[in-house]
Amino acid sequence: xxxxxADPNKSQEKTINMSPWAIxxxxxxxxxxxxxxxxxxxxxxxxxxxxxxxxxADISKVNIMQMSLEPxxxxxxGTDKSGRDVFTRLLYGGRVSLLVGMACTxxxxxxxxxxxxxxxxxxxxxxxxxxRFTDFVxxxxxxxxxxxxxxIFYGLVDGLTIxxxxxSLLSWGGVARIVRSKILAEKENEYILAAVSIGCKPSKVIIxxxxxxxxxxxxxxxxxxxxxxxVAESGLSYLGFGVPQTIPSWGNMLSASQxxxxxxxxPWIWMPPxxxxxVTILSINFIGEGLxxxxxxxxxx
Amino acid sequence: MLKYTIRRIIGMIPMLLLISxxxxxxxxxxxxxxxxxxxxxxxxxxxxxxxxxxxxxxxDPIPVQYFRWVGGFFQGDFGTSTRYKVPVADLVAERLPxxxxxxxxxxxxxxxxxxxxxxxxxxxxxxxxxxxxxxxxYLGLAIPSFIAAVFAIYFFSFNLGWIPYSGSVDPTLQPxxxxxxxxxxxxxxxxxxxxxxxxxxxxxxxxxNDIIENSRKDxxxxxxxxxxxTSKIYNVHIMRNSIIPLVTFLGxxxxxxxxGAIITExxxxxxGIGQLFLSSVTNRDYPTLMVITMxxxxxTLVGNLIADILYGVVDPRxxxx
Numbered sequence: 001x002x003x004x005x006a007d008p009n010k011s012q013e014k015t016i017n018m019s020p021w022a023i024x025x026x027x028x029x030x031x032x033x034x035x036x037x038x039x040x041x042x043x044x045x046x047x048x049x050x051x052x053x054x055x056x057a058d059i060s061k062v063n064i065m066q067m068s069l070e071p072x073x074x075x076x077x078g079t080d081k082s083g084r085d086v087f088t089r090l091l092y093g094g095r096v097s098l099l100v101g102m103a104c105t106x107x108x109x110x111x112x113x114x115x116x117x118x119x120x121x122x123x124x125x126x127x128x129x130x131x132r133f134t135d136f137v138x139x140x141x142x143x144x145x146x147x148x149x150x151x152i153f154y155g156l157v158d159g160l161t162i163x164x165x166x167x168s169l170l171s172w173g174g175v176a177r178i179v180r181s182k183i184l185a186e187k188e189n190e191y192i193l194a195a196v197s198i199g200c201k202p203s204k205v206i207i208x209x210x211x212x213x214x215x216x217x218x219x220x221x222x223x224x225x226x227x228x229x230x231v232a233e234s235g236l237s238y239l240g241f242g243v244p245q246t247i248p249s250w251g252n253m254l255s256a257s258q259x260x261x262x263x264x265x266x267p268w269i270w271m272p273p274x275x276x277x278x279v280t281i282l283s284i285n286f287i288g289e290g291l292x293x294x295x296x297x298x299x300x301x
Numbered sequence: 302m303l304k305y306t307i308r309r310i311i312g313m314i315p316m317l318l319l320i321s322x323x324x325x326x327x328x329x330x331x332x333x334x335x336x337x338x339x340x341x342x343x344x345x346x347x348x349x350x351x352x353x354x355x356x357x358x359x360x361d362p363i364p365v366q367y368f369r370w371v372g373g374f375f376q377g378d379f380g381t382s383t384r385y386k387v388p389v390a391d392l393v394a395e396r397l398p399x400x401x402x403x404x405x406x407x408x409x410x411x412x413x414x415x416x417x418x419x420x421x422x423x424x425x426x427x428x429x430x431x432x433x434x435x436x437x438x439y440l441g442l443a444i445p446s447f448i449a450a451v452f453a454i455y456f457f458s459f460n461l462g463w464i465p466y467s468g469s470v471d472p473t474l475q476p477x478x479x480x481x482x483x484x485x486x487x488x489x490x491x492x493x494x495x496x497x498x499x500x501x502x503x504x505x506x507x508x509x510n511d512i513i514e515n516s517r518k519d520x521x522x523x524x525x526x527x528x529x530x531t532s533k534i535y536n537v538h539i540m541r542n543s544i545i546p547l548v549t550f551l552g553x554x555x556x557x558x559x560x561g562a563i564i565t566e567x568x569x570x571x572x573g574i575g576q577l578f579l580s581s582v583t584n585r586d587y588p589t590l591m592v593i594t595m596x597x598x599x600x601t602l603v604g605n606l607i608a609d610i611l612y613g614v615v616d617p618r619x620x621x622x
Contacts, residue, residue, distance in 0.1 A: 144578065235447055264455065
């Protein structure tokens with residue numbers, strides 16, 4: 001009896017001596033759904049980035065003899081209308097989709113954080129100018145302008161680079177706003193005043209003192225962004241304005257379903273990318289939820 | 302309140318001008334000659350082409366061309382589609398009702414589903430029904446709309462044959478009859494559900510959490526102590542407080558619907574603005590492209606304005622000035 005009643009206190013004591021990061025890590029590791037999702041996402045990432053070592057089939061070779069074959073031992077998920085192995089394309093496509101998602105997320109978070117933290121820290125006229133600019137970018141309907149921009153640059157520069165640049169250029173506004181509001185609240189604390197008064201340079205105050213305290217928000221935001229940007233890439237590719245058709249990506253593979261013959265009679269061509277895309281987004285969302293929960297000091301788990 | 306609204310509307314004008322400038326420059330930067338469609342393709346004499354370009358004002362300096370274009374907007378002249386050879390205004394007016402119909406149906410379906418599921422889950426949290434709704438929500442948030450659309454067409458149109466997968470109405474029916482409207486509703490049902498899936502999921506989740514949170518507040522305890530029936534507490538006392546934050550979502554929905562409509566209309570080959578936009582990009586029909594881009598940007602601005610204003614209307618604690 002004594003032991004049972006003492007238990008909650010004991011665990012309470014244990015968390016007292018832990019750093020916020022250690023508490024968050026422990027909470028996250030105990031979250032089953034988030035852990036399963038992380039494991040799944042990691043597997044997808046590793047397998048698709050090791051695609052050349054996993055399968056030996058050629059993705060670009062058109063094979064008329066093996067057009068639209070149903071799944072079999074030789075072709076696990078069948079072949080598409082050009083006779084290319086769907087499973088192999090799925091792996092290579094995952095590589096492109098995840099790469100675009102990661103690159104965009106990195107750029108967006110980097111740029112949004114820089115703009116948001118500068119606006120939040122300096123305030124005044126710098127803040128007004130930067131935030132009006134952010135509002136300006138946020139007012140563009142995302143999909144419309146991505147399509148227009150990628151049409152302009154089509155063929156001028158490498159298609160993948162342009163796609164990443166265009167998506168990133170139009171998506172950083174949200175991060176900038178959130179980081180700014182967090183920095184605004186955080187800089188009112190006395191330790192910032194202390195840092196400024198002992199002569200810390202603004203760049204040092206931002207990087208060393210302010211950013212670590214808003215990092216948890218940025219991490220959670222970037223998970224949500226990652227999922228959203230993968231969806232944006234595949235949606236654009238589906239419409240034919242994303243990744244060039246010559247490069248397999250999950251969105252490009254899905255665009256085969258625009259032909260009603262493929263859609264109704266050959267589900268093995270479009271269903272695998274659709275399912276893997278959905279499950280990947282789902283697992284990223286679960287990881288995001290888990291992280292949010294882990295960083296939230298009020299949640300008990 | 303009124304002062305704030307007027308100030309915001311005036312503040313929109315420079316933003317719109319700035320956007321119009323960006324749209325114009327982008328259209329100029331797009332590959333191909335944006336006026337080449339207006340020149341008679343059967344006459345390829347270089348001198349004729351040069352003459353036409355001069356007459357259509359294509360050789361004028363960029364600022365002159367820009368002001369001519371914007372000036373036309375104020376006079377209700379939106380240019381002529383280079384592909385369809387009709388005024389863009391007519392082209393848009395023909396498609397706009399379809400898109401508005403789709404957007405409104407999508408909102409109505411979203412509200413009905415979200416309220417039904419959110420209220421149920423909020424009243425009976427942590428039960429089987431709540432968990433089922435929670436699972437559905439996760440799916441709604443995770444499945445990209447175009448994948449949902451593809452699956453919907455595959456299952457409901459091809460395998461079950463319940464719902465048509467293209468067009469906005471059965472072309473054999475007479476406009477104005479009851480069957481005509483029934484057919485329109487039938488055609489719009491699936492695109493509207495797919496378009497509203499994301500909003501439905503977030504509304505449901507929000508409503509559920511808000512109802513659970515409100516049900517722990519003091520005014521609910523007081524109402525219970527007075528002997529108010531549970532159903533009245535939930536339907537009147539709690540609902541009134543939980544609906545308020547939802548109202549502000551409406552403005553953001555306008556922006557989401559615009560982007561969503563482009564993909565959804567294309568997949569369901571629904572003849573609306575989104576489809577017209579994509580076809581104008583592929584056909585290099587720049588006058589149409591510019592007008593639609595301006596229109597969608599303006600709508601996004603209005604959506605954000607509505608969100609901000611509603612925020613102040615429903616919650617007097619937020620001071621707008």
